[in-house]
Amino acid sequence: MAPLIALPALLAPAANDPVTPAAPAGQLITAAVIGIAVIVVLITWVKLHPFLSLTIGALLTGVLAGMSVSGAVTSFTNGFGSTMGGVGILIALGAIYGKLLADSGGADRIVDTLVDRASARALPWIMGLIGAIIGLPMFFEVGLVLLVPVIILVARRSGQPLMKIAIPTLAGLSAMHGLVPPHPGPLAAISALGANLGITLAFGVIVAIPAIIVAGPLFAPLAARWVDVPVPDLFTADEAERSARRRPTFAATLTSILLPVVLMLLKAVADIVAPDSQAAWKVIIDFLGTPVIALLLAVLAGFFILGRGAGFDRARVNAIVGDSLGPIAGILLIVGAGGGFKQVLIDTGIGGVIADAVAGSSVSVLVLAWSVAALIRVATGSATVATITAAGILQPLTTTLDQPMIALLVLAIGSGSLFLSHVNDAGFWLIKEYFGLSIPQTLKSWTVLECLISVTGLAGVLVLGLFV
Template sequence: MDLIGLFAGTAAAADAAPVAPPWQLLTAAVVGIAIIVVLITWLKVHPFLALMIGALATGVVAGFDAAQTILSFTTGFGTTMGGVGILIALGAIYGKLLADSGGADRIVDTLVARATPRSLPWIMGLIGAIIGLPMFFEVGLVLLVPVIILVARRSGLPLMKIAIPTLAGLSAMHGLVPPHPGPLAAIDILGANLGVTLAIGVLVAIPAVIISGPLFANLAARWVRVPVPDLFVTAEDEGEQQTRRPSFGATLASILLPVVLMLARAIADIVAPGSTSPVKMAVDFLGTPVIALLIAVVVGFFVLGRGAGFDRTRITQSVGSSLGPIAGILLIVGAGGGFKQVLVDTGIGDVIADLIAGSGLSILFLAWLVAAVIRIATGSATVATITAAGILQPLTEGLDPTMTALLVLAIGSGSVFLSHVNDAGFWLIKEYFGLSIAQTLKSWTVLECLISVVGLGGVLLVSVFV
């Protein structure tokens, strides 16, 4: 069952008739999105509040009374949090356990020890992608920045040759591959199959990482010549090196476990659709996103926690400390679901869909374009993904699972386009690596554009064969 199938109320709301003439509904959509953009970019209001205020304004302008608008928003918020919110929380717990146990360091150390100067950028792109699978971009960035700086210092290679591939791996996974918040929310809203989306997402992400990572790094190293920051001395120097860590094989297996379970379910759905055999039912159960991630967390307690010598108290502390930092992400995702529900319940989505259907544009290109415009305006990949998915949701009727998955990936590709000064990630990159604004634009911003465009190209290419 797709995530959206868990929420009958949301699905039923998609059939709501428009509550006002098309011009009024379009005006409501423009007003709502404009309010969100202005609040985030100009007044620096938190996206959660901006999405909530924009959703309420949209409902009122569209002709809903206050009670209807609030009910629509809270319904969308609740159904989104009931599905996606659980997955985000489980992902955060696992990511924190991976970092605290030293498992992430084990993977990095093992791969780097086997690298030559020529292969090192490719290895760092692989590391970024592996670490990016279960982690949010910001968490992965904070974890890997010391590694990037240390590797650049020890290898003698230009900073950009190490940083760019690693960031490409992290960012591509964040925009294209669940269980990250944006792709998960789009899967929920559009009713896509998570396993199919995951499989195609990994396929599309590979060329995106290669082109925007190791290949672009050669050019970025010439464009941006900066010294390695004088930060992060080795753990050995500070006497803080972790003496016991989980093994490389065990750590890698635990990271890939939920991915394998979800992919197995997708393959089973293709090979034996409608089967009620005990094996198929077991695969379906284990491959359900919530169950797959829950299994990964439980396995992580033993493989990562006990592998690092953690007792039960230390594991509990790691779990507890993982949830606070994602509160903002959860609220943004929930509010995005509420805004989406207002668009659906008022009929705005249907009106926009009718206009789009008559535009003659490819639905996949249009999905990318809508997400890219919202990303440029708001600076948030998650806001761009959720808003674009809400606008395009009426178009999914009649689409097969593969095309719906490609629609999710087209939106995800657009959501990472053109990171600039209104994006928190832009400033993180600038400050961590000691770059000027111009240097950040020539490195990080171009990297994001490459991921976005190559991702769109991959989606369009796959669509030719399905």
């Protein structure tokens, strides 16, 4: 089956080409362990930015593994450049669309329409759906900032406990962030592992649904008993302003959100039904379903559907585009540096040594992928760093896997990257401060939620693995 995502190759040698190890296996493993430990220490204790930490760790790994300094730099920059050439474009397009959706009021329209039609019993389920829909095109931090006022206003209007509204919404948002492209972590893993984006997207949604249900509406009543806090006295004047603002319609906004998803899934289906067809319909679907094209079309459609629906002129739309790109510079650099680190692991032969060790063990590759990502997540606090580092370590394993299993490998890594958010995670502090929680209360609500998503996601991946 032809791969859905036509990104530039991330490997200096082709993925299936043998790599001559730069040093004995023991030295290579030692170099990898030291490199990862340095990254963890720099991010966690020194508080150095993950971009610089990954860069230093990658170059140190290369040198300790027997590469020359210039060779390590070349390997790192090759990986950085090829990653940015593929994943970076998608992240930029996703950021533009997310900003347009937020500023136009389209996200508000989705929220208000669904909440107004929900009963008290159905409200937590609706809030989980809202978190998932808004989380589909938006980065976690952007979606969180957007949804916090919604959570507070809905809790105040409905009279329900804050956690009963907040937990399902955050579950939908977090699950999409960790499991479903076009978020940076899943995209980077898809690119590094050579996964089929359409299959990964479809499997990601399947895995995310039970994870959201377990960590959201089912956990919310328990979280509300554990963390009984009042609704913060914020956004008291926002409701009237939000309802008076001109916004695109619900149908138009939902169509705009689902457009790239439908295009990419159509291409995945076409690749399965007619993988070698050169028919005109297949060529057209292949073109429209290419991730860059699908997201570009979503952005262009958003200019008209969302921009005009909100009454924006051309200058306002251009300003939104410009404003959306600045905040993602750090994310782009982290993802690029992760690609560089992965390339060093491959070019030194470390990845092959790890793959051989795993192949000779009885541990499931999916459980291993989850465990590696979870350990890095707990140590660094970053889901994105955990995803791209784990993908780099496990990339050599893909030579023996078919596309559905590679997609599941991506999702196992994504599930592990969400495990045990605690005090070294910026998201932990955002949740704490926004909702006025203590550290123990944040651990009993947000941290447990993340663990539930992570473990349920792994269970979903393992179940799917029985059928592919």
